[in-house]
Amino acid sequence: MPRELCNHEWKMINLQSGFIVTEKCINTNEYVDYFSTEDAPSMQEYKDGDKYWIILGADQTIRFELECQLCGQIINYDNLLGLMNCTGCTGECHLNNLTQVARDNKILVYAALCYQNKPNVTEYLTLDQLKALNKLYNSRLASRDKKILIVSSSLRLLPKGCRGDIFKDVGLLSEEEPE
Amino acid sequence: MKISELIKKVNITPLNNLFDRDITGVFVSDMVSDLMAFGKGGNLWITIQTHKKIISVGAMIDVSAIIIARDKQPLEEVIEAANLSEITVFTTGLSTYDLCHELYEAGIR
Numbered sequence: 001m002p003r004e005l006c007n008h009e010w011k012m013i014n015l016q017s018g019f020i021v022t023e024k025c026i027n028t029n030e031y032v033d034y035f036s037t038e039d040a041p042s043m044q045e046y047k048d049g050d051k052y053w054i055i056l057g058a059d060q061t062i063r064f065e066l067e068c069q070l071c072g073q074i075i076n077y078d079n080l081l082g083l084m085n086c087t088g089c090t091g092e093c094h095l096n097n098l099t100q101v102a103r104d105n106k107i108l109v110y111a112a113l114c115y116q117n118k119p120n121v122t123e124y125l126t127l128d129q130l131k132a133l134n135k136l137y138n139s140r141l142a143s144r145d146k147k148i149l150i151v152s153s154s155l156r157l158l159p160k161g162c163r164g165d166i167f168k169d170v171g172l173l174s175e176e177e178p179e
Numbered sequence: 180m181k182i183s184e185l186i187k188k189v190n191i192t193p194l195n196n197l198f199d200r201d202i203t204g205v206f207v208s209d210m211v212s213d214l215m216a217f218g219k220g221g222n223l224w225i226t227i228q229t230h231k232k233i234i235s236v237g238a239m240i241d242v243s244a245i246i247i248a249r250d251k252q253p254l255e256e257v258i259e260a261a262n263l264s265e266i267t268v269f270t271t272g273l274s275t276y277d278l279c280h281e282l283y284e285a286g287i288r
Contacts, residue, residue: 015216062212083215085235108239141241142203142220148239167236169210 006071010136013067013074019058020081020115020168025051030119033081035063060169066132075132079123083110083150084164093157095164106145111153113166122159124152180287182244182267185223188285189278191246191269195258198265200243205282207275211236218242223287225275229253231260238264248275 019041022033028051041058061082066075086099086109099109112130114123125133130150137148156162183199185191203221208214209228218224220241226233229251237245244267247253252270261268271278 012216017212060210060212062216064216083239085239110239137239140219142201142243143241146241165232165235167211167215167232167239169212170232 003068003071003073006068006073008068008073008132008135009070009139010066010075010132011069012064012136014065016063018061018063020061021058022056023053024056025053025119027052028119031056032117032119033115034117035061035078035081035115057170066136068132075129077125077129077133079114080125080129081113081115082166082168084113084153084162084166085110086162086164089161089163090157093155093162095151095153095155095157098151098155102149105147107147107149109149109151111156111164112150113153124154180285185244185282185285185287189271189281190273191271191278194253194268194270195261196265196267198244198267200267202243202287205279205287206242207279214240214242223282225278227251227275229257231257233257234260234264234266234268237266242266244269246271246278248273248278 016037018035018037020033021036021041024031043055045054064077086095089096095111102109112125114125116122130152134148134150180202181199182197185202201221202223205225206214206218206222207225209226211232214224214236218240221243224237224242224245225248227248229247233245234257246269248271250270250272258268
């Protein structure tokens, strides 16, 4: 079946466990984060030119691709850090407003965050990536009156001050989420 | 099986309002990323985690309820979030293993 006509049925494939490693340069206050498949990511700080990186954290997560069971199309999500639900901030934030309007209609909104592999360069999921992810999670719902809406994190007004809750496994060794 | 029926058969205690959902299966994991990857709507989620994230991820996957094993107690804010998300949270003194055994004996396959 031609892909453009396919009513895709997505399935997660090539699941890989790993860590979201977040680093900060203490000279420039720049941040980067990336996916690591190491068994235990190094927490050792290091120097790189004029930058001095410290490791802020390594939280467990997964990486995956989606494959359509009908047409075989594969969509890669190597750039997806995780999903975040807005916990409310300012009324000027589009994500905050969308979350509240949607909630009244039993639609749960989540923002898809991408890894920031380079300082000050923000990436976003493509429309195809967002559409496939939405279809996958909506297909798993059991409640008929519930919907999932996964949107681009570009809707956030203040990414650095965002109070959203990112779905990743923080502090698993302690069983309790750190403050 | 409905949640209301499950309470009569298994040694679990509700911590908030009862939302009487159909149980379509059981998912056991202490990792939210695991639930994101493999969880399905209607699953009864068993975990020992007590943080607020179990409610937001549980709501996204549309779990039928959450059972926290080994007598772990979530904070009040977790219970409030569970009511808002219409997810019943249970606690039990049973270990995860024993709880699974009871669920199986109760007829959840």
